[in-house]
Amino acid sequence: MKSYDVVILAGGLATRLRPLSYSRPKPLLPVLDKEIIDWIMESITRIPLNRVFISIRYMGDLIKEHMENTWAEFKDRLVFVTESKPLGDAGPIPLIDEKYELSDTFLVVYGDIFSDISTVELINFHEKAGGLATVTLTKVDDVSRYGVAQLDENNRIINFIEKPKQYVGSNLINAGFYVFTKETIKLMPRNPEGQIKLATDVIPRLLGTGSVYGYIHNGLWFDIGTPEDYLRANFRVLANRCSGTNNHCINTDLHPTVTIQPPVYLGPNVVVGNNTELGPNVIVHKNTKIGSTTKILNSLIFNGSSLCDGSYISGAIIGSNTYIGKWVRIEDGSVIGDGVYVKDYVFIAKNAKIGPYREIMESIYKDNEIIL
Template identity: 35%
Template sequence: MKTLLLAGGLGTRLRPLTENLPKPMAPIANRPWLEHLITYLRDQGINQFVIASHHCSDVIKNYFGDGKRFGVDIEYSDETHQMGTAGAIKNAERFLKERFLVVNADIVHLPNLIPLLEFHEQSGGIATIALTEVDDPSSYGVVQLDDSSRILRFVEKPRREEAPSNLINAGLYILEPEVMRYIPAGREVSIERETFPTLIQKSKSVYGKISSGYWFDMGTPERYRKIHWDVLENRNPLPTRGNQVQPGVWLGKDTKIGSGVRFIPPVLIGDNVEVGDQSVIGPFAVIGDHCRIGSKVHFSNSILWDQSSISDNIRVNNSIMAYKTFLNEGKVYDNLILNQYERVMQA
């Protein structure tokens, strides 16, 4: 079975981090989320992927290539303009001649595929939508099911008290090729607002199945940080690289720690990192590979991507700094978000 990974969105809610980066390539626990996703699905038996890309697509292609170094085969379906979920599926039709899986690659979802695939096979439907339960469905598309798990309707962003359920579209679909007949070509098409309602109206069997496994939308900086904290506190099962040198503190290879450095768990530090004397790292700190942290730095509730630097005597809190960013010495930074290559110098 081929899997189509939808990675063409603009990631506008996560800007400026995604101005020059596809949202699925944002790192989680010091590896791009898209790498986590591909290897996770590979370990469940999926080894053929098509990546639908648009925004900064070369970043994805340069990183993954044909997929061989990850033990999979990868093809690419380029979009010249935004096409929506269903439009991206239609655009990749030439790759998808048999039953296929679609995964929205900018949602952090670690599904157990076997129950979903077995359910789809047994139901005999044209489409199965993976569902997840949320406490407040008012920000999502909510589904209503009958007793056989057939989807009766979708309600987009209902008031909490008016929602027909707390089940929402998890962004993962098992589709039969026949679905392509109901998606118009060459334009933007929403699968939630147009394709699935059309299939239901035409009495095509569309089913929903609750998906077990971690699920979280990383669409905003606050949610992006929350996913990391879930990793550090073992609520998100993504692997962390490095050795656990004390409870809740992981250090990568060839990392140099100065004298008097104090770690307040949880902390994850990558490979080839230098931390200067008397710095305090944590709580809730993620530092990428090849970073340089000066002396007397206090870094907490923050994420630092690879190849970035923080000079001496700086306090950083509730911040996210992208690749190759730089902070000069002697200042307090709170709620700072830096795009790639940005430099913040002392006035």
């Protein structure tokens, strides 16, 4: 049976996601208690899988440790390739092929994209089309942030426009899942002094062959570039999986005085105090403690955090192992990093950004305050 190598590109710095990315790489950001890279692995393990090459750089040791622990059954097929410098999203591919010889057909996947793309359907489409490459495409409203593909009537890509300033007759953008045949590696430019980009340096060359096709994905897809994007992605998945009275999203026992307004997700070993109100749009990851008479709405709480009695959290992201004191109020748009200590009675104004392992002993009354 034919099997496929997969290259997961997981070396980015994720600067726009700070302060969340100060203490974890982007592929390890969780969505409903599961890291982004694990959602990707669940997809690619549905195809006949040969090896998984993971290109790492920023906090690569954390990715390596996570993958070896979480995907131990695939440990012999995981190959970690450390970038000594930023190579761009195309740069690692010829280097991996030179050292390990990639399979005749292989996948390249961005490790920081959250989606429910079916790699089974993608592979089937590619094999049927018979082209040199297939680029997964998805529809967006604002094309200015992405590479836009124009297709002919056979789903062949006839033009690829990187980050157009206005609508160019198509809203199909590059979704970060590719299928390549080995022939494409010969067409990839070599630039030992700089970065090589798939969208600008590789795809335009491949289009000259006339055999690059677009597979259109109509499901979930999120480019998690900012904390706002990340929260939006979490809420979309939450709405899909935890609407109404879907009890599998409440993985803990609750006191009768606790009020739930769906959609709400509570991970394993979450403890919730009496007379607390949760929802709508609340995600609380595993091993978190929430005190009594607390109200949380439109917020994401990472694992291992503690929120004391009387806290009010609205529209915020709170990192792992963070302590929120009694009667603390946190307003919309605030992002609090891992391991932060917030003293009792503190007020945190809108859109505050607090880096990891800080002590917040006094209130923050000014909007958009940054404490790193």
